[in-house]
Amino acid sequence: MTATKQWSVTVDIDEEENTTVAEATVVTPSGQDVTGVGKADRNPLDPNVPDIGDELAVARALRNLAERLLHTTEKDITSLTGEPAHVHR
Numbered sequence: 001m002t003a004t005k006q007w008s009v010t011v012d013i014d015e016e017e018n019t020t021v022a023e024a025t026v027v028t029p030s031g032q033d034v035t036g037v038g039k040a041d042r043n044p045l046d047p048n049v050p051d052i053g054d055e056l057a058v059a060r061a062l063r064n065l066a067e068r069l070l071h072t073t074e075k076d077i078t079s080l081t082g083e084p085a086h087v088h089r
């Protein structure tokens with residue numbers, strides 16, 4: 001059986017002074033919210049280029065989201081099988 005599915009990730013970015021924080025959230029088909037967080041700190045001596053802070057914070061949030069989804073998968077497999085599950089990273 002072939003299926004096409006689409007998941008959407010929402011990314012919220014907050015900037016304050018020299019710090020940018022991003023939250024990347026996906027809602028799984030079962031309705032569970034999974035959120036990853038990433039942070040970027042600008043060295044005060046570096047030029048102020050907000051796009052760079054956004055890119056770094058979002059990249060870190062997406063990486064954290066991926067790790068959290070893998071952990072969620074392990075928990076789901078464990079509850080179905082009754083055996084500890086470890087997925088390859």
